[in-house]
Structure formats: C-alpha cells, structure tokens
Amino acid sequence: MIRVALRQFRTEGIVGFGLLVVFAIVLAITGPHLAHVYDAFESSCKVARDCATAPNPVLNLDKPLRGALPFVVAIAPALVGLFFGSPLIARELETGTFRLAWTQSVTRRRWLAVKLGLVGIASMAIGGLLTWMADWWASPLDAVNQDRFGVANFSFHGIAPIGYAAFAFALGATAGVLFRKTVPAMALTAAGFAAARVAVTYWVRPHFASPVRESLPLSTGSGPGILFVDGQGTMNFNAYIQSGVPTPAVGQVALTAPHVSVPNGWVYSTTVVDKAGHAPTSHYLFRACPVLKQLSKPQLPSAAQLQACLTRLTSTFHTVLAYQPANRFWPFQWAEMGLFLVAALALCGFTHLWLRRRYA
Amino acid sequence: MTAVLEASRLGKRYGHKWALSECTLAIPAGKVVGLVGPNGAGKTTLLELSVGLLRPDAGSIAVLGGQPGTSASQLARVGFVAQETPTYAGMSTRDHLWLGARMNPSWDEAFAEARIAQLGLDPRQKAGKLSGGQRAQLALTLAVAKRPELLLLDEPVASLDPLARREFLQGLMEVVAEHGASVILSSHLVADLERVCDYLVVLVDSRVRVAGDIDELLASHHRLTGPRHDRDGLPSDQQVISASHTDKQSSLVVRADGPILDPSWSVEQLDLEDLVLAYMAHAVEADRRPKLEVRS
Numbered sequence: 001m002i003r004v005a006l007r008q009f010r011t012e013g014i015v016g017f018g019l020l021v022v023f024a025i026v027l028a029i030t031g032p033h034l035a036h037v038y039d040a041f042e043s044s045c046k047v048a049r050d051c052a053t054a055p056n057p058v059l060n061l062d063k064p065l066r067g068a069l070p071f072v073v074a075i076a077p078a079l080v081g082l083f084f085g086s087p088l089i090a091r092e093l094e095t096g097t098f099r100l101a102w103t104q105s106v107t108r109r110r111w112l113a114v115k116l117g118l119v120g121i122a123s124m125a126i127g128g129l130l131t132w133m134a135d136w137w138a139s140p141l142d143a144v145n146q147d148r149f150g151v152a153n154f155s156f157h158g159i160a161p162i163g164y165a166a167f168a169f170a171l172g173a174t175a176g177v178l179f180r181k182t183v184p185a186m187a188l189t190a191a192g193f194a195a196a197r198v199a200v201t202y203w204v205r206p207h208f209a210s211p212v213r214e215s216l217p218l219s220t221g222s223g224p225g226i227l228f229v230d231g232q233g234t235m236n237f238n239a240y241i242q243s244g245v246p247t248p249a250v251g252q253v254a255l256t257a258p259h260v261s262v263p264n265g266w267v268y269s270t271t272v273v274d275k276a277g278h279a280p281t282s283h284y285l286f287r288a289c290p291v292l293k294q295l296s297k298p299q300l301p302s303a304a305q306l307q308a309c310l311t312r313l314t315s316t317f318h319t320v321l322a323y324q325p326a327n328r329f330w331p332f333q334w335a336e337m338g339l340f341l342v343a344a345l346a347l348c349g350f351t352h353l354w355l356r357r358r359y360a
Numbered sequence: 361m362t363a364v365l366e367a368s369r370l371g372k373r374y375g376h377k378w379a380l381s382e383c384t385l386a387i388p389a390g391k392v393v394g395l396v397g398p399n400g401a402g403k404t405t406l407l408e409l410s411v412g413l414l415r416p417d418a419g420s421i422a423v424l425g426g427q428p429g430t431s432a433s434q435l436a437r438v439g440f441v442a443q444e445t446p447t448y449a450g451m452s453t454r455d456h457l458w459l460g461a462r463m464n465p466s467w468d469e470a471f472a473e474a475r476i477a478q479l480g481l482d483p484r485q486k487a488g489k490l491s492g493g494q495r496a497q498l499a500l501t502l503a504v505a506k507r508p509e510l511l512l513l514d515e516p517v518a519s520l521d522p523l524a525r526r527e528f529l530q531g532l533m534e535v536v537a538e539h540g541a542s543v544i545l546s547s548h549l550v551a552d553l554e555r556v557c558d559y560l561v562v563l564v565d566s567r568v569r570v571a572g573d574i575d576e577l578l579a580s581h582h583r584l585t586g587p588r589h590d591r592d593g594l595p596s597d598q599q600v601i602s603a604s605h606t607d608k609q610s611s612l613v614v615r616a617d618g619p620i621l622d623p624s625w626s627v628e629q630l631d632l633e634d635l636v637l638a639y640m641a642h643a644v645e646a647d648r649r650p651k652l653e654v655r656s
Binding site for chain 1: 408429431433435439440446447448449455458460463465466499502503506
C-alpha cells in the first residue's frame, strides 16, 4: 500500500520537490557570497572598531531575493495544503475511484493512514527543508538584524513551518472529504490556513509564556521623548523644535517610552510609570516642565531646556519593559510547531471518523 | 448449501428516504445472480452494502459469512466492479495491474496479463483514453484477478454499446466458468441478464419483490387469459402477480406451484422479461393500494 500511495503521489511529489530543488540551487548560488561579504565586513570593522555603527554592506545585497524569501516560506505550506492535501481524497470521491480503491484487499483505515502519513510526511519535509535552507541563506542578515523572534520574522525560521505544512495538508485533506470536490476544498484550505496563522500569531503565541518584566532607568535605550498633542495630531517634541514653527495651541503633552531593543528577543511593550505604577499625566508634565508651555510662543524652548526637563523626570519615572528573551526562541518554536501538529492530527482523526460514518 | 449473501431486514436510508428497506435475501453459492429493477430501485445500494462501501441503517447483512468490508481478508474475498467502472484516468493499464497486485495478496498476475493481452489492450495506454468497453474490461480484469469468491458488478454494461455489451458479458462468463466464483450482476435491462444469469432478484422501489432460480421462477409463473374473472376466484395456491382486464377478458400473471386446472383459462409460458415486468407492475399496483398489500 505504501508503494501504491507513493505511485499516486508521484506527479505532485515531483513538482513539489522539484520546485524545492530549484529554490535550493538559487540559494546555494547566492548564499556563499552573502556570507563572504558579511565575514569581510566583520574583519574590517573590527580593525576600524566601528562594528556597531558602520553600515553593514550585506544589507544592500540580493534585495529582491531577501524580499521574496519570507513570502516563499510563508506561502509554501499553503501550497502544500492546496495541492497535496485538497485533492488527496477529494479527487477519489469526485471521480468515483474510491469505489475501486476501497474494494481492494486493503482496509479503509489502512488506506487512509498510509495516504495521510506518507503525503503528510512529504508536506512536512517540504516545509522543514525550505525553512532550513532559508535560515541558512539569511543567517548573515539575521546576525545583523538580531530580530528573528519578532512577529514579522518568527514564522519564517526554525521548525514552526513544519507544523504549518502538516496543518495545511491535513486541513486540505479534511476539506476535500467534506466538500467531495477539489476546487471548493482548495478555497476553504487557503482561507482556513491564513485564518489559523493570523490567529495563532496575534492571539495565541503571545501567551505561550508570560513575558519577562524588567524595570529600566528612563535613560536606557534611544529616547525617551516628549510628544505634544494639538489639533493636528501628535508630533515629537524634538522634531517640533527643529521645524521652528510655533503651534497655535498646545493641547496635551505625553512622555513617550524610550525604544529599547532586545537582541533576538521579542518586545511586547515599553511603558513609562512612576514608583506607584502610574503613567505621567499631561497636567503633571506641564507642572514639572513649565518650559513646555512655551510651545505656542515665538520663543521656542531650546533642546537643552528639554533635556533638563527630561533629566528631572528621570528621577521620578522609569521604563517597564515586557519581553520574551532570546533564549525562549526555541521553546516558542517547539510550542508553535506542536500546536499546529496537534491540530493536524485532530483533523486527520476527524477525516477518518467522517469517512467511516459516510462510507461504512 | 451456504449463502454467499444473507440479508435480514436490511435497510439503508439517505436522509428521510429509504433507498433499501426490509430486504431479506439468501443467495446460494455458485450462482450467477441477476439483480434487476428500475433505476433508483436500490440495486447500487444493495451491492455497496455487500462490499462494505456503505453501512446499513437497519437489519444485517453477511457476505460469505462475514461482515462486509471490515477486514482485509473479507475485502479480498469479494471482487467489485462499480457503476461507470471507475479507473484512474491518469494511470496506464499496466499501472492498474501493478496497483491490483500491490493491493491484493491473492493477485493472479498470469491471469491479469493474459486477459489484457487477449483483449488487445495496450498496457501503456492511459485508462482515461480507453473506450467505455475497454475500461469496463479493465475493471473486470482487476476485480477477477484478485481471485474473489464472490464477484459483484454494478450495472457494468449500462453505458456500453450493444457489441461491447456482448463482449463484456461473454468475457464475464468465460472467467466465471474458469474460476467458479459466484456472481451478482445488476442491470435495469432483463435482456442483459437473460443470457448469463441462473438466479434472479427483482428489486423495485427499495424492496425485494421476488428472488429465486430462474428455471423455477419460469416454471411456476403463468399467464392466464380467459373470460373476465374476479381476482378472488382463484385457488389459494395461486398468487396473482399482475392483472389486466378488458370488458370481456382478463389477463393474469400468476405464481402457482401446481398445474392450472381451471379449463376456462388458456395458459401460456412467460419469458423472463414478462416475468420481471409483471413484478414491476405489481409493485406499482401495490403502492397504489398500500392497505391491501399482503406481505409474504
């Protein structure tokens, strides 16, 4: 039965793994150059002692491929679901060949288990290999950007895409059994997979572990800044000073949190509070820094005056940083993969029960 | 004598409509059974229940003493050629034989190869490119090469032209004679079955109307023609299957185990087609007067 399932998967399998090989060749050709440029910069900036500030030339290389890579890694599991999953059983039901397949000397349970198992493993292999290749290719960029845990990048790294591919495949197979037609099953698979990915990224993944909360002096990171709010919207105080144009009326002012970066971590939020945990009010800021009232006068406050004001605030307020540290990247990857794998298994179980109910 | 198919009050429902109900049957081994009835009578449902593609909603069914479709060994004992003889359009004839060999431990490779060669099928041709008749022959080869004890065929010749029909049935008879499997073959045309079957099951409107050896059925059914009679005037061992009356004359089809003694009747033999039609007409009549229907 395994060889039968392999034979029937031949066309899809050849196309799927063929595209993977094409992609591998493109990455294998361009990847070493990227790594070479990165290494060359590393050794030269160490000599010049400007590694932290000098622009890294790898960021200017292969921009189209860099833009395409996350897209390809994101879309591949969906394609696996559409072209491996949806037709797997739907086509048998559509063309009536299930009557041929299920009346050979192989039980329905075994037929389904082998089909789902084999093509499911192929799906996971494609998701995993593709991500592994993309990870390898982009490793110099990740070393510069230090942001693979963030919402935008997490899903294109590590092992989570193996789970995505398994889930998309199982969703496709299940939709095929429900609709008994390939094309509507494909539509449901695409929509369902996109919805599941968005839901997990924004509503489930942040709760895998409670974030580390850390209090930092207000002066940590790049900032803080003062925002003022008038009829036109908000504007950064510094930008305002530079523009040199007084505002007709100052409504409210706010103290914005400094930008604190956590290398390869995932920052949930930065907030500014006093010792009792309260954020500074506009009223408080005007009182603490009367200079802010000058915003509507022709004689604008100077940057030094602003700095003095901020220094005063530093003794009262501090930053609270909520984040997932970099060492939680892999536990999160395992959790995300596990979540999608469990969902995929549940869908396979449902498909089995549904087929048994509908067709003996 | 063991039954190849034994059903007891078997029923299958789709939504609120019963596709098959109160089906009680015992088909003896070694027969070529014709399952006949109009379209939508429940023939496909009965056959798919027998091979395990469907599960009964009422009653029970045993095929070769086992529950259909529940184990690999049970599946191996029953060959099935589905309606429209589905095959994988993108796979060649040779691929289909390979598939049959992988999926059936009892596969008879020599037979399958020989039969494909004898039919003149190109092993490399895709099944999607075969004619209806060739596809049906391929499906039959697949079902027979697994060496089943019971072969079920669902309207295998319905979509074939007369020549392909004849060739298919001839091929079926050859393999049955050679391998000695029991066969149940459905059709809505009696003419298809007349040539090959020795046992008949008439299924009308989800119910079994009559079942038995064709020779016995033909011997015990008669057409009586004579002056107008009332239905009640017949001896108790004679059962009226269908009746038509004009002002002066009555024409009845009756089932009678003994000879017809009433001299006012002229007695004619029925052919199989007349017999089946009589049972179909009977069913229609019975449905119009459900309160008077007598269940036997």
